[in-house]
Amino acid sequence: NAGVTQTPKFQVLKTGQSMTLQCAQDMNHNSMYWYRQDPGMGLRLIYYSASEGTTDKGEVPNGYNVSRLNKREFSLRLESAAPSQTSVYFCASSERTSGNTQYFGPGTRLTVL
Amino acid sequence: GNSVTQMEGPVTLSEEAFLTINCTYTATGYPSLFWYVQYPGEGLQLLLKATKADDKGSNKGFEATYRKETTSFHLEKGSVQVSDSAVYFCALSGETNAGKSTFGDGTTLTVKP
Numbered sequence: 001n002a003g004v005t006q007t008p009k010f011q012v013l014k015t016g017q018s019m020t021l022q023c024a025q026d027m028n029h030n031s032m033y034w035y036r037q038d039p040g041m042g043l044r045l046i047y048y049s050a051s052e053g054t055t056d057k058g059e060v061p062n063g064y065n066v067s068r069l070n071k072r073e074f075s076l077r078l079e080s081a082a083p084s085q086t087s088v089y090f091c092a093s094s095e096r097t098s099g100n101t102q103y104f105g106p107g108t109r110l111t112v113l
Numbered sequence: 114g115n116s117v118t119q120m121e122g123p124v125t126l127s128e129e130a131f132l133t134i135n136c137t138y139t140a141t142g143y144p145s146l147f148w149y150v151q152y153p154g155e156g157l158q159l160l161l162k163a164t165k166a167d168d169k170g171s172n173k174g175f176e177a178t179y180r181k182e183t184t185s186f187h188l189e190k191g192s193v194q195v196s197d198s199a200v201y202f203c204a205l206s207g208e209t210n211a212g213k214s215t216f217g218d219g220t221t222l223t224v225k226p
Contacts, residue, residue: 004156033214042202042218043157058213090156099145099164099206102214104156 002026004105006091012111013081021076021108023091031094032074033102034058034066036087043090049074050096081112115140119203119217126193126224134188134220136177136203144207146170146179146186151200151219160188160201193224 007022025032034046035058045058047066055066063085065077074093078085089108094100120135138146145164149157161170166181175190186203203217 040218043216045213048213092157101147101159101162102149102157104149104158106154106156 004091004093004103006089006105006108008108009106010109012113013078014113015082017081018077018079019081019110020078021089021091021110022073023075023105024073025091025093025103026072027093027095027103028071029093029103030071030096031100032068033092033094034064034074034076035090035092036060036085037090037107038087046076046089081110083112086110086112115144115205115207115215117203117205117215117217119201120220122219123221123223126222128195128224128226129192130224132188132190132193132197132222134201134203134222136186136188136217138184138186138203138205138215140184140205140207140215142207143181144205146177147204147206147214148175148177148186148188149202149204149216151202153199157202193222195224195226198222198224 004025030051033048035043049055049068052071091105092102094102116139147162148160150160151157161172163170163179169178177188200219202219206214
């Protein structure tokens with residue numbers, strides 16, 4: 001039981017490059033989330049998926065797209081990376097959205113030059 | 114909308130000192146309340162939770178009581194250890210706001226031997 005896994009762990013991009021962050025969970029959870037964590041700003045929700053087949057914007061969706069590929073996998077895509085997207089990205093999952101504990105992956109540390 | 118305000122850090126304590134990290138919230142209805150902990154280089158993990166008023170969550174010597182009258186969920190530990198050094202996040206999840214969780218900005222705790 002691996003919980004929530006994320007790939008890659010580290011990534012360096014140049015401005016304008018694209019990349020996809022991968023996330024998978026093996027807990028049969030319905031809901032999945034993408035957050036970014038910046039110093040002094042806590043966690044900010046980028047996108048979430050309440051259930052398979054649905055996605056919704058969070059607090060800071062600009063510059064990102066997501067795909068809920070199936071119940072297990074939820075990917076985050078940066079189409080044209082900008083230095084402002086330098087951050088640590090966390091994927092999380094929960095049984096459902098309301099009132100449930102979220103389980104987090106180990107994070108992806110992204111630097112955009 | 115929902116919001117969580119937690120004590121600003123960083124907090125530095127000596128081993129065996131008493132810890133309090135304050136957390137207050139704004140939400141409609143009866144949200145569930147959480148404390149998550151993040152150790153260096155890792156994702157967040159659940160420390161404890163409470164789902165209704167007057168519930169006490171506890172784990173690893175940490176405690177927090179859901180106080181509806183003061184809209185608070187303060188984290189306490191009677192005797193901290195060096196291994197408790199981490200960042201602590203207060204969070205809530207409720208029926209409103211599509212069930213999305215709201216996190217505080219985090220409080221960094223350093224425990225010195």
